[in-house]
Amino acid sequence: xxxxxxxxxxxxxxxxxxxxxxxxxxxxxxxxxxxxxxxxxxxxxxxxxxxxxxxxxxxxxxxxxxxxxxxxxxxxxxxxxxxxxxxxxxxxxxxxxxxxxxxxxxxxxxxxxxxxxxxxxxxxxxxxxxxxxxxxxxxxxxxxxxxxxxxxxxxxxxxxxxxxxxxxxxxxxxxxxx
Amino acid sequence: xxxxxxxxxxxxxxxxxxxxxxxxxxxxxxxxxxxxxxxxxxxxxxxxxxxxxxxxxxxxxxxxxxxxxxxxxxxxxxxxxxxxxxxxxxxxxxxxxxxxxxxxxxxxxxxxxxxxxxxxxxxxxxxxxxxxxxxxxxxxxxxxxxxxxxxxxxxxxxxxxxxxxxxxxxxxxxxxxxxxxxxxxxxxxxxxxxxxxxxxxxxxxxxxxxxxxxxxxxxxxxxxxxxxxxxxxxxxxxxxxxxxxxxxxxxxxxxxxxxxxxxxxxxxxxxxxxxxxxxxxxxxxxxxxxxxxxxxxxxxxxxxxxxxxxxxxxxxxxxxxxxxxxxxxxxxxxxxxxxxxxxxxxxxxxxxxxxxxxxxxxxxxxxxxxxxxxxxxxxxxxxxxxxxxxxxxxxxxxxxxxxxxxxxxxxxxxxxxxxxxxxxxxxxxxxxxxxxxxxxxxxxxxxxxxxxxxxxxxxxxxxxxxxxxxxxxxxxxxxx
Numbered sequence: 001x002x003x004x005x006x007x008x009x010x011x012x013x014x015x016x017x018x019x020x021x022x023x024x025x026x027x028x029x030x031x032x033x034x035x036x037x038x039x040x041x042x043x044x045x046x047x048x049x050x051x052x053x054x055x056x057x058x059x060x061x062x063x064x065x066x067x068x069x070x071x072x073x074x075x076x077x078x079x080x081x082x083x084x085x086x087x088x089x090x091x092x093x094x095x096x097x098x099x100x101x102x103x104x105x106x107x108x109x110x111x112x113x114x115x116x117x118x119x120x121x122x123x124x125x126x127x128x129x130x131x132x133x134x135x136x137x138x139x140x141x142x143x144x145x146x147x148x149x150x151x152x153x154x155x156x157x158x159x160x161x162x163x164x165x166x167x168x169x170x171x172x173x174x175x176x177x178x
Numbered sequence: 179x180x181x182x183x184x185x186x187x188x189x190x191x192x193x194x195x196x197x198x199x200x201x202x203x204x205x206x207x208x209x210x211x212x213x214x215x216x217x218x219x220x221x222x223x224x225x226x227x228x229x230x231x232x233x234x235x236x237x238x239x240x241x242x243x244x245x246x247x248x249x250x251x252x253x254x255x256x257x258x259x260x261x262x263x264x265x266x267x268x269x270x271x272x273x274x275x276x277x278x279x280x281x282x283x284x285x286x287x288x289x290x291x292x293x294x295x296x297x298x299x300x301x302x303x304x305x306x307x308x309x310x311x312x313x314x315x316x317x318x319x320x321x322x323x324x325x326x327x328x329x330x331x332x333x334x335x336x337x338x339x340x341x342x343x344x345x346x347x348x349x350x351x352x353x354x355x356x357x358x359x360x361x362x363x364x365x366x367x368x369x370x371x372x373x374x375x376x377x378x379x380x381x382x383x384x385x386x387x388x389x390x391x392x393x394x395x396x397x398x399x400x401x402x403x404x405x406x407x408x409x410x411x412x413x414x415x416x417x418x419x420x421x422x423x424x425x426x427x428x429x430x431x432x433x434x435x436x437x438x439x440x441x442x443x444x445x446x447x448x449x450x451x452x453x454x455x456x457x458x459x460x461x462x463x464x465x466x467x468x469x470x471x472x473x474x475x476x477x478x479x480x481x482x483x484x485x486x487x488x489x490x491x492x493x494x495x496x497x498x499x500x501x502x503x504x505x506x507x508x509x510x511x512x513x514x515x516x517x518x519x520x521x522x523x524x525x526x527x528x529x530x531x532x533x534x535x536x537x538x539x540x541x542x543x544x545x546x547x548x549x550x551x552x553x554x555x556x557x558x559x560x561x562x563x564x565x566x567x568x569x570x571x572x573x574x575x576x577x578x579x580x581x582x583x584x585x586x587x588x589x590x591x592x593x594x595x596x597x598x599x600x601x602x603x604x605x606x607x608x609x610x611x612x613x614x615x616x617x618x619x620x621x622x623x624x625x626x627x628x629x630x631x632x633x634x635x636x637x638x639x640x641x642x643x644x645x646x647x648x649x650x651x652x653x654x655x656x657x658x
Binding site for chain 2: 015016017020023035036037038039040041042043044045046049051054056057060074075078079082083085087090094097098100101103104105107108110111112114115117118119121122124125126127128129131132137138139140141142143
């Protein structure tokens with residue numbers, strides 16, 4: 001990635017309706033390296049920015065499948081192959097008794113995949129990010145909404161993008177330093 | 179003092195007025211900033227109130243009893259507890275089942291009610307989940323220390339390659355229990371932590387002292403509220419809820435298998451799984467009420483935990499209480515209908531034998547008393563609800579006592595009959611875990627936001643997006 005002079009430009013909005021409308025216009029104007037920030041999840045915002053479908057469900061399915069096969073396999077291998085024990089004359093492969101543990105391990109690995117997958121897809125933990133250099137950005141976790149157009153965007157031109165952001169009617173526009 | 183009285187009266191009047199109309203989940207007049215400030219101030223800026231110190235000190239004092247109980251148990255051995263042949267399971271298992279059952283309401287509120295789109299869950303899910311974690315921690319104490327020397331029990335509880343070359347017996351319900359409870363504890367902790375991440379970011383940005391900002395900042399892991407992140411986050415949260423729902427039902431089902439798979443009259447019944455799950459939710463909602471009523475009063479959270487929450491919880495309690503009552507009825511019916519003399523003796527002995535007083539106390543607490551919640555004026559009476567929640571907690575403890583002790587104390591042969599009562603160390607361990615629970619809860623309400631701040635924001639009228647801001651769907655595209 002080429003090193004740009006600044007990270008990007010950021011505009012601040014005071015209500016969810018205007019940030020969604022602004023995100024839509026940013027997208028329509030042809031900007032692609034864009035992110036928006038809000039104090040709570042806004043489904044319409046990710047729709048306006050046309051994010052791809054999350055890959056997370058696939059990861060969770062893989063986790064669950066691994067738990068299912070691994071959990072059952074573990075019990076089969078230990079109870080039938082490695083350490084067969086006669087417990088009250090039950091068959092070594094007493095599959096009915098293996099269901100509860102298989103189920104629990106399936107859930108466990110699927111849940112771990114959901115949480116670790118979410119963090120990995122989001123690139124968290126991330127101790128430093130340029131957006132925090134904007135002083136007013138602390139309000140993104142309270143009651144303000146932000147849109148950031150990154151300098152890596154092919155259409156990015158500092159003065160022109162600045163004027164474009166101002167035309168969206170934000171409360172503030174500011175540079176985001178690296 | 180007089181101003182306190184005055185506001186109490188005003189509050190009582192307001193609550194009376196609220197009874198007659200549909201109560202909102204958040205009182206009007208709040209915006210993003212006020213919700214954020216009000217909840218985060220409890221942790222960041224408000225002076226630690228005196229009731230916090232009193233409650234924490236009380237819990238911490240009781241916790242010392244747990245240390246006494248553990249030290250004595252490890253030093254002298256498992257015989258300091260009361261269980262002995264024929265009653266091989268006593269208060270250790272009673273308390274284990276009691277605590278784990280209490281935990282179930284937290285997952286029910288956070289996962290099942292989320293999937294059912296019950297927006298009233300939002301202001302109670304955070305501390306209900308905390309309650310789950312702490313209750314599971316208390317529950318885990320019992321089976322772990324019932325092994326006598328816990329550090330020697332890993333190889334027969336968990337499958338790992340050990341020097342003896344042996345593996346756990348996966349045909350045993352007790353091993354199912356190990357997997358169910360440890361999975362439950364892990365998934366509940368994950369669910370709780372994921373829910374806290376955006377709130378940690380809020381606390382990081384609001385904290386006045388550098389020290390707290392750093393700690394909350396590390397816990398927030400650099401969360402910045404990016405729309406890309408929210409997109410994955412919402413998916414993860416929904417999937418976790420979907421996974422936790424069958425999990426929570428499986429946990430108490432497996433706990434009930436500890437009994438139902440055995441051939442003891444009074445345990446060997448197919449009704450056990452649904453009846454245990456209903457009982458768990460019943461006890462859990464009682465505990466959520468026990469905790470939320472003082473919390474909303476002392477922290478002034480009546481705007482967020484409204485009468486609607488309390489009334490809905492009372493309704494869930496009533497419904498699950500009726501399912502539990504049906505379970506008791508079926509137990510008695512099956513004892514007669516099976517024509518099995520041992521089953522029949524067991525139920526007659528429960529009702530008229532040496533533990534009959536406990537059985538009838540349980541019927542009063544769990545079957546008769548909750549039926550008063552049919553009456554709306556009682557259901558919306560806060561002190562009465564608090565009292566009822568304690569009655570149900572006692573009732574559910576008695577239920578486990580009756581199931582475990584009365585089924586065991588009359589063995590098949592009269593020569594091996596016996597009696598059970600908890601020793602000082604049984605009781606000190608029980609009271610000690612209550613101390614652990616209270617201590618952890620007070621630390622939680624001091625250092626973490628008791629209500630999910632970001633989810634409360636989504637409930638506000640200001641969060642509504644006007645139609646013209648939403649992009650029109652393109653042809654052929656469907657919106658979920």
